[in-house]
Amino acid sequence: MSIGNPSAKDRPSVGRILQQARIDAKLTVDEVSSSTRVRIPIVHAIEQDDFSRCGGDVYARGHIRTLARAVGADANELIELFNAEQGTEPPSLSSGPLFEAERIRPEPRRPNWTAAMVAAIVAVIGFVGFTFFSGGGGEDAGSVAEGSQTGEPAPDQTRNADQPTQEPSPEPSESAVAAVPADKVTVKVTAEGGSSWISAKDSNGRVLFEDVLQDGDSETFTDDEQIDLVLGNAGAVQLHVNGKQIEDVFEMGQVQRLTYTPGDPEEG
Structure with missing residues (x-):
């Protein structure tokens, strides 16, 4: 549906054009809302030229384009008419018109934070293990020297050697959760x-x-x-x-x- 070039006085409003295009397409407001995901109260308001529910001119232009495509109206002409009625211009974008499809x-x-976290945990576990076994070896040597008369290690150190080493468990990362x-x-x-x-x-x-x-x-x-x-x-x-x-x-x-x-x- 084309707006044509009538005089400003006789030219219909944006809401009236969208409403008439919907009627010509034999569509109900519920059907337009379902296909565009624009809520029913907003569709009714726009057809009455009430754009206050849209949340600003940027969103109003987006709704107008969406509704125009759904009912077969010319979206670009409706946007020009909206700008003339509101006395505003859309923000200029070097990449193309607002809300129009373009090259994505x-x-x-992004840095692989999960891999970095795993590497850090492995390094900490290795350091703890190295420190534990290095300290334990020195204590065993001293115990053998002190108990050389019997040739047997001290009971406490025998028990420590038999116990498994407990290593800290890494916390689950955000990506795993x-x-x-x-x-x-x-x-x-x-x-x-x-x-x-x-x-x-x-x-x-x-x-x-x-x-x-x-x-x-x-x-x-x-x-x-x-x-x-x-x-x-x-x-x-x-x-x-x-x-x-x-x-x-x-x-x-x-x-x-x-x-x-x-x-x-x-x-x-």
Whole structure:
């Protein structure tokens, strides 16, 4: 559905265009909400040109694009109309328009902290064992010299030699506690310190989630091959990929497009 070029006075509003396009497509609000994952109250509000439920212009533009695709309307023209009605412009992004699909930035390799932890534990155990046996050998030699008249070791030292050496057990690492299937990719997205518009798709391009994630809420996505993410407010998002926390420090209001596969974040 195209808006055309009517005068500003006669031109219908964004909400009216979306509502009419939905009616023309013979879709109900419930059906649009189910296919887009945009909640029913937000769909009703947008069709009434009430964007206060969206959480800001950035999220409003994301909802408009999502609803436009679902009902067959021209998303770009609706965004231009929204900007003209609100008197705002979307933030410029060198990588492409906001929320549009583009080449996904691969996640950089991260240090293998699990391997480093295991190596440190092995080094500590080796040092403790070396110290224990070195000290024990000197005490045995002194005991034999002191008891040379009988030629038998002291009873206490005989008992110590027969007892097995107890070695400290390594604490389970965070990755072991948060074990996930090795042949799948599992991504957990949590909103912390604010809300963020989130889009998640599987390896077939199917939309798994596309909505605003409120502060404190989380969603988990799993696929055999790949999960593609768009974070509308990356600074308010905490990611766990395949059971491991992503340490990237994103900025508030920053848009990030990411993809993860089995074996990430160390591989992929």
